[in-house]
Structure formats: C-alpha cells, structure tokens
Amino acid sequence: MKRGLIVQKYGGSSVADVVKIQSVAKRVMKARADGYDVVVVVSALGDTTDDLISLALQITDSPADRELDMLISTGEQVSCALLAMAIHELGGDAISFTGAQVGIMTDNSFTKARIIDINARRIEEALKKRKIVIVAGFQGVDLNNNITTLGRGGSNLTAVALAKVLNAEICEMNTDVEGVFTADPRIVKDARKINRISYEEMFELASLGAQVLQPRSIEFAMKFSIPIHVRSSYSNKKGTIISKEVRAMEDIVVSGVTINKNEAKVTICDVPDKPGIAAKIFREIARQDINVDMIVQNVSRTGATDVSFTVPSGDLIKTIKTAKDISKMIGAGEITFDKDIAKISVVGIGMRSHSGIAAKMFEALAENGINIGMISTSEIKISCVVNAKHGQEAVRAIHSKFNLAKKGKRWTK
Amino acid sequence: MKRGLIVQKYGGSSVADVVKIQSVAKRVMKARADGYDVVVVVSALGDTTDDLISLALQITDSPADRELDMLISTGEQVSCALLAMAIHELGGDAISFTGAQVGIMTDNSFTKARIIDINARRIEEALKKRKIVIVAGFQGVDLNNNITTLGRGGSNLTAVALAKVLNAEICEMNTDVEGVFTADPRIVKDARKINRISYEEMFELASLGAQVLQPRSIEFAMKFSIPIHVRSSYSNKKGTIISKEVRAMEDIVVSGVTINKNEAKVTICDVPDKPGIAAKIFREIARQDINVDMIVQNVSRTGATDVSFTVPSGDLIKTIKTAKDISKMIGAGEITFDKDIAKISVVGIGMRSHSGIAAKMFEALAENGINIGMISTSEIKISCVVNAKHGQEAVRAIHSKFNLAKKGKRWTK
Numbered sequence: 001m002k003r004g005l006i007v008q009k010y011g012g013s014s015v016a017d018v019v020k021i022q023s024v025a026k027r028v029m030k031a032r033a034d035g036y037d038v039v040v041v042v043s044a045l046g047d048t049t050d051d052l053i054s055l056a057l058q059i060t061d062s063p064a065d066r067e068l069d070m071l072i073s074t075g076e077q078v079s080c081a082l083l084a085m086a087i088h089e090l091g092g093d094a095i096s097f098t099g100a101q102v103g104i105m106t107d108n109s110f111t112k113a114r115i116i117d118i119n120a121r122r123i124e125e126a127l128k129k130r131k132i133v134i135v136a137g138f139q140g141v142d143l144n145n146n147i148t149t150l151g152r153g154g155s156n157l158t159a160v161a162l163a164k165v166l167n168a169e170i171c172e173m174n175t176d177v178e179g180v181f182t183a184d185p186r187i188v189k190d191a192r193k194i195n196r197i198s199y200e201e202m203f204e205l206a207s208l209g210a211q212v213l214q215p216r217s218i219e220f221a222m223k224f225s226i227p228i229h230v231r232s233s234y235s236n237k238k239g240t241i242i243s244k245e246v247r248a249m250e251d252i253v254v255s256g257v258t259i260n261k262n263e264a265k266v267t268i269c270d271v272p273d274k275p276g277i278a279a280k281i282f283r284e285i286a287r288q289d290i291n292v293d294m295i296v297q298n299v300s301r302t303g304a305t306d307v308s309f310t311v312p313s314g315d316l317i318k319t320i321k322t323a324k325d326i327s328k329m330i331g332a333g334e335i336t337f338d339k340d341i342a343k344i345s346v347v348g349i350g351m352r353s354h355s356g357i358a359a360k361m362f363e364a365l366a367e368n369g370i371n372i373g374m375i376s377t378s379e380i381k382i383s384c385v386v387n388a389k390h391g392q393e394a395v396r397a398i399h400s401k402f403n404l405a406k407k408g409k410r411w412t413k
Numbered sequence: 414m415k416r417g418l419i420v421q422k423y424g425g426s427s428v429a430d431v432v433k434i435q436s437v438a439k440r441v442m443k444a445r446a447d448g449y450d451v452v453v454v455v456s457a458l459g460d461t462t463d464d465l466i467s468l469a470l471q472i473t474d475s476p477a478d479r480e481l482d483m484l485i486s487t488g489e490q491v492s493c494a495l496l497a498m499a500i501h502e503l504g505g506d507a508i509s510f511t512g513a514q515v516g517i518m519t520d521n522s523f524t525k526a527r528i529i530d531i532n533a534r535r536i537e538e539a540l541k542k543r544k545i546v547i548v549a550g551f552q553g554v555d556l557n558n559n560i561t562t563l564g565r566g567g568s569n570l571t572a573v574a575l576a577k578v579l580n581a582e583i584c585e586m587n588t589d590v591e592g593v594f595t596a597d598p599r600i601v602k603d604a605r606k607i608n609r610i611s612y613e614e615m616f617e618l619a620s621l622g623a624q625v626l627q628p629r630s631i632e633f634a635m636k637f638s639i640p641i642h643v644r645s646s647y648s649n650k651k652g653t654i655i656s657k658e659v660r661a662m663e664d665i666v667v668s669g670v671t672i673n674k675n676e677a678k679v680t681i682c683d684v685p686d687k688p689g690i691a692a693k694i695f696r697e698i699a700r701q702d703i704n705v706d707m708i709v710q711n712v713s714r715t716g717a718t719d720v721s722f723t724v725p726s727g728d729l730i731k732t733i734k735t736a737k738d739i740s741k742m743i744g745a746g747e748i749t750f751d752k753d754i755a756k757i758s759v760v761g762i763g764m765r766s767h768s769g770i771a772a773k774m775f776e777a778l779a780e781n782g783i784n785i786g787m788i789s790t791s792e793i794k795i796s797c798v799v800n801a802k803h804g805q806e807a808v809r810a811i812h813s814k815f816n817l818a819k820k821g822k823r824w825t826k
Contacts, residue, residue, distance in 0.1 A: 018472055055491075060499070068494070071490075080483070084483075085469055088477055089473040096480055100513065122558075145535075
C-alpha cells in the first residue's frame with residue numbers, strides 16, 4: 001500500500017550502541033515496507049553529547065558557545081552515518097545528511113538556536129530517488145554557515161520542522177518510554193498511558209517537566225497541526241497521539257500530573273513599588289538569555305515589595321549575579337534563593353470549563369501536610385512550588401485525588 | 414616583529430588528549446607572539462579515526478564511502494573546536510572551521526578525494542579580524558556539498574593547500590618525529606636528521622615509505638614552491654626544511670634509505686606478448702582505482718611473458734580479482750602474489766650526475782646474502798624488492814655502505 005511520508009525520530013538512548021542502531025535500521029525498513037516514504041532524524045549515540053561537553057570542560061570552564069556547537073554537533077553526524085550504513089546492510093538505499101547539508105537555517109543563538117527556515121530541496125531530491133533520508137538532529141547553520149545547535153531535545157524540533165516542510169503524514173517520536181502518562185510511572189505506580197492528547201495539554205505537560213518532548217517541538221507541531229506519535233523504540237505497541245483538540249477530549253478535566261525539579265527560586269527583596277519596575281527587572285533578565293518561569297510578586301506593604309521567580313537550575317548562578325546588579329540599579333534589597341524546590345502541576349483542557357480544580361489540588365496537598373510556596377495558573381494548568389523533598393509525595397497525592405489511574409473516569413468536578 | 418602568515422599543522426598524536434591540545438595551544442600562541450598570522454590545521458585526536466572506522470565495521474564489512482567520510486570527518490571537527498577553546502583559555506582569539514566552511518572543494522572520490530579549489534574568503538576575513546584560524550584537516554566538500562575526506566595523511570594536504578592559497582611564508586608540519594632522517598631511526602641506530610632536503614628527494618622518500626609526509630602534499634608544495642618545515646610538536650628544535658633544490662644539495666649523492674612493507678607483489682603469468690597488452694592491463698587496474706607502484710615485465714621467451722607489479726597491500730584482494738578478470742579477457746595464465754615483500758630504496762638528487770649508485774646498493778645487499786626480487790629506478794631513486802624478513806637488515810647494510818651517518822661526508826662515488 002502506498003502511503004505518504006513519515007518522519008521518524010530516534011533519541012540518543014535508541015541509538016546508544018551498534019546493536020540498537022541495527023534495530024532502528026530494521027524499524028526504518030519496516031516503515032518503508034509498509035509503504036511510507038521515510039525521513040529519519042537521529043540524535044547522538046547515548047551519552048556522546050555529554051562526553052563531548054566534559055571534554056570541553058576539561059579545557060575550559062566556559063567554552064565559547066560557537067565552538068561548543070562545532071564540537072557537539074559531531075555526535076549526530078556520527079549516528080546518522082552509522083544508521084545509513086546499517087540500512088545499507090539490510091539492503092535499503094539510505095543517505096545521511098548534516099543539518100547544514102539539508103539547509104536547516106537557524107539564527108545565531110549558539111547552543112539554543114531557533115530554526116528560521118529549511119530549504120528541503122536536497123531531501124526532496126533524495127526522496128524522489130526513492131532513498132531513505134537520514135538527517136542529523138539537533139543542528140543547523142546560521143546565515144554565515146556557522147554550525148548551531150538547537151538546545152537539549154533539539155532533535156525533536158528537527159523532526160517536527162522537517163515533518164512540516166515535507167508535509168509529512170505523521171511525525172513519530174521513538175523514545176524509551178511507551179507514550180505520555182498521567183504521571184511519571186517511576187513515581188506513581190498506577191499511572192496510565194494516555195492514548196490521545198491535545199497539543200495544548202502536551203505543551204503544558206512538557207513545559208512542566210514531562211521529559212518526553214520539549215515544549216518548543218510541541219509549539220511548532222501545534223502551529224502547523226502536525227500529528228505526533230510518541231512511542232517506544234523497543235516495541236510495536238501504539239503510543240500516544242498528540243493532535244488537535246477533539247470533542248472526546250473535552251470530557252477529561254485533568255490529563256496528568258507533572259513534577260519539575262530542575263528549577264530554582266530567586267527572590268529580590270525590598271523592591272521599590274513603582275510602575276515599570278517589574279518590566280525593568282525582567283527585561284534585564286531576558287537580556288541575559290535566562291528563561292523565567294513562574295513570577296510572584298507579594299502585595300506591597302511599606303512601599304517596597306518582594307519579587308520571586310523561578311529559573312532553570314543551570315541558570316541560577318548567572319541569575320543571582322544579574323539579580324544583584326538589578327537590585328543595585330533599582331535600589332532594592334538583598335537576593336535570596338532556594339534550589340530545593342519542586343514544581344507540581346496538573347494539566348487538562350477541561351479545566352477551562354470546570355472550576356474547583358485548584359481547590360481540589362490544594363486539598364490533596366493539605367491532606368498530606370505539604371506546604372505550598374508559590375502558585376501560578378493558566379487556562380489549562382495549575383502549578384504549585386513545594387519543598388523538593390515532598391515532590392514525589394505531592395504527585396502521588398494529586399494523581400490519586402483526581403483518580404487518574406482509571407481510564408475514562410478521570411476526575412470531573 | 415611583524416611577520417607573514419604561518420600555517421601550522423598538528424597530527425593526531427600531537428592532539429591525542431586534552432593536555433596535548435593545551436600544549437599545542439601554547440605553541441600556537443607563541444607563533445602569534447612571534448609576530449605571525451597563524452592558521453592551524455589539525456587532525457583527529459589520537460586514534461579517533463580508527464575508532465570510528467571500527468564502529469562502522471561493526472555494522473558492515475563494506476561501508477559506503479560517502480557515509481564513511483560523513484562519519485570520520487567528525488574527528489577533525491572535534492579537535493579543531495577543542496583547540497579553539499584551549500586557545501581562548503590562554504587569552505587568544507581563535508575560531509574553528511570545518512573543511513566545508515572554509516570552502517575546501519574536492520572531487521567526489523570519497524575517502525580519497527582531491528582538492529580542486531579553495532575559496533579562502535572566510536579565512537581571510539577572520540585573519541583580517543586578527544583571529545587565529547583553526548581548520549579541520551583531512552576534509553572538504555564536493556560540488557554537491559557532500560563531505561569528503563582526502564585519504565590518510567590528508568591533513569598535511571589541507572595544510573599545504575591552505576599555505577598556497579593564503580600565500581604563507583612557511584608551512585610547518587608538527588609531528589612526533591624531529592624531522593626527516595637518513596633512515597628510520599628505529600631500524601638504523603646512527604641515522605641522522607637531514608637539515609635541508611629538496612622536494613624531489615622528499616617526494617621519493619615519502620613515496621617509498623618514510624612516514625613523515627604523504628607524497629601528494631609534497632607534490633603540491635613542490636608545484637607551488639611552498640617551504641615546509643617538518644619538526645617535533647614537543648620541542649623547539651629546528652627540524653628539516655623541505656624546499657627548492659639549492660646548490661649545496663648537489664654535493665650529496667644519496668640522502669636517505671627507506672623501507673616500505675605496505676606493498677604486495679602480483680604476477681599475471683603467460684601474458685600474450687602483443688603490442689598494447691600492457692596498456693590494456695594497467696588501464697583496467699587504474700579503472701579500479703588501484704595505484705600500481707613498480708612494474709616489471711620479464712623478457713618474452715615463447716610468445717608469452719610474465720607481468721609483475723606491486724600495489725598497496727590494502728588493495729591486494731581487489732587487485733587479485735581484477736587481475737583474474739584481466740587474465741581471462743586477454744587469454745593469460747594464472748595469478749600469483751606475494752604479501753611478504755619489502756621495498757628498499759635509496760634517494761638522492763646527486764644520483765643524476767653520478768653513476769655507480771645502483772651497483773653500490775646491489776653490492777650492499779649481496780654482501781649480506783639478500784636476494785633481490787624486483788628492481789626499478791628513476792632519476793633520483795633506486796628501489797629493490799626483497800623478502801620482508803630481510804627488510805631491516807637491508808636498510809642497515811645500505812645506510813652503512815653509503816656512510817649516511819656522517820654529516821657532510823655522505824657517500825660520493
């Protein structure tokens with residue numbers, strides 16, 4: 001049966017060694033035998049990227065970002081060449097390309113570049129010749145032909161972007177989990193695989209620390225309505241389809257519970273309570289390329305207020321330094337921080353039309369004696385910061401309170 | 414003192430680990446402090462290339478050449494990024510480039526591509542900004558932007574080619590030996606470092622198995638009169654300058670003795686003795702991309718003759734297959750081969766004007782009871798094939814016969 005185009009992405013753990021690469025080659029050949037045109041996006045072998053980074057760190061504490069991208073982009077180049085060879089060995093006709101070769105143009109924000117354009121001509125030519133096309137994930141080039149990388153999880157972004165420009169039927173994310181779950185199965189024993197979920201929910205889940213897909217890829221898939229199939233590289237079971245919201249989804253109020261322990265909380269104390277001051281703070285932080293997540297400003301008492309926000313733990317040192325500079329600049333007080341936090345969130349489209357979710361979540365925490373540090377909400381999620389040591393307990397309490405283990409009986413108010 | 418441009422090449426053993434990369438960074442910074450503009454060409458770290466190849470061989474016995482180049486070209490990309498970081502750490506301003514990025518255009522003979530053009534604009538721009546430019550050796554791109562590699566020792570070729578297009582003052586080959594010697598010091602204890610040697614002699618020495626520089630790089634340097642300085646990465650001693658022939662060289666009849674054990678001898682027996690038959694044989698072998706070295710055709714007796722030739726050992730299997738096909742085609746007899754051979758050669762410009770060198774060489778072998786299998790001569794070299802087990806003994810006998818250990822007293826007839 002002749003089908004359309006499938007983009008298959010395989011992460012680092014799926015191509016960690018020669019045997020795994022050979023098994024990926026078989027899966028690719030199967031998709032081809034099923035009638036698909038196939039474009040494969042691969043990450044670097046296993047821990048290659050980390051190994052390369054630690055090599056760099058043996059030389060310098062602060063490698064230049066441009067050179068770091070030059071270095072780590074080799075990882076994906078290795079795996080795509082090896083996968084091409086493995087497919088040849090099975091009698092398939094495959095050709096591998098770097099990001100530069102297939103015209104993945106990005107801006108020049110080294111180590112976290114954004115794709116600005118893809119010139120798919122080279123891939124289309126190869127597909128026309130009935131070749132299986134293998135593309136190095138995670139990388140591109142800027143307008144001056146410098147090699148860039150797209151940040152952690154960037155291979156997913158490559159896959160989604162290629163699915164878009166090539167007008168793929170589906171973008172398959174082959175990973176080491178079987179799909180998206182109502183909570184992390186390592187924390188919650190009876191967590192359940194979700195068959196179908198909307199981009200919006202998945203976006204929130206991803207932002208909140210579900211490690212399956214990075215938010216940017218989902219944002220991109222959502223923008224161009226590319227269906228994504230998250231599935232296991234090691235089985236033929238169906239995983240989770242991420243797609244546009246469909247009516248059936250609306251019955252489900254809460255889709256999942258997530259935990260993110262990779263953030264830290266920073267507080268600028270005694271900030272003068274004047275118009276424009278928050279803008280000043282966060283413009284300066286943005287200028288340092290730090291992504292702020294939650295922001296809470298306490299009610300002013302004496303003309304001064306405390307501003308707290310969370311940032312990725314990796315940016316904490318830079319953030320503290322920046323916050324100190326800002327504090328001097330605006331005449332605020334000292335800087336405090338807390339690394340031992342966990343952000344717990346519930347996500348669900350149904351929230352939009354159901355009230356009381358927040359109360360239910362807070363109850364679950366209160367019943368377990370867990371104190372809430374910060375709260376923030378959006379249309380389809382509620383997040384609470386708690387002490388890191390209570391993180392897992394909080395996830396289990398909420399998962400159980402919302403009855404998420406039962407299919408089709410997920411909590412409705 | 415302001416000087417011109419120096420191209421420095423560092424081989425794999427010179428950048429085998431972080432400590433060695435840091436030491437190369439210091440040497441680069443010294444050249445800069447001495448007033449040079451610096452372009453550095455680096456090979457892959459230590460055994461990286463071999464490691465990558467064995468990874469490929471775990472997947473397939475015969476990896477596609479295009480994919481092999483995609484794979485192994487990552488080695489140089491890693492080392493040039495790391496070297497840039499090491500130079501930054503010393504306060505230098507360095508930028509690294511792949512072969513593709515600096516426009517090293519080659520033909521599409523994957524794994525042994527030839528450079529057809531270099532667009533040096535990008536390097537010149539960086540030099541104008543006073544940057545130290547680091548280029549990944551050994552690699553380029555073909556006209557379709559496929560990554561190619563230049564074959565073993567290709568980094569030297571990159572260095573010489575860049576020295577040419579950038580009009581460098583000198584091209585420095587930093588290696589793990591102190592220069593070019595009258596014979597391999599591991600074989601001949603009193604072998605002596607040569608201070609100055611002509612391209613022609615060096616070309617023959619390289620072709621004959623002196624491992625310091627590949628013949629193609631010397632050919633290229635000779636063509637464009639680029640002086641080459643072969644020296645040790647680990648000391649500041651002067652090495653050997655390879656340059657145009659100068660008058661002083663003419664007194665020296667024999668410059669050095671070499672041994673090459675990487676060839677095998679193939680014989681096509683009972684070849685019909687007709688005009689054009691040799692052309693037919695070697696055209697067919699060339700078509701298979703096999704480099705033939707020595708060729709000997711025995712005198713015809715009964716209308717048929719034996720044709721023997723040597724090829725790189727790595728090409729032996731392919732050669733035997735090809736020779737069998739040829740034999741069928743032209744009505745010749747069986748194919749015999751010998752892997753256990755060593756080619757011993759003496760090289761020297763002075764030979765042109767001195768006779769009796771060959772006789773002296775044969776005497777040295779005869780005195781040591783070593784039988785000669787094949788002989789071939791050129792203007793400035795004489796080569797004999799002997800049984801591999803007598804190879805080292807032959808080198809020592811000849812080195813001593815020509816009195817090469819004594820400076821300025823090298824053998825004249």
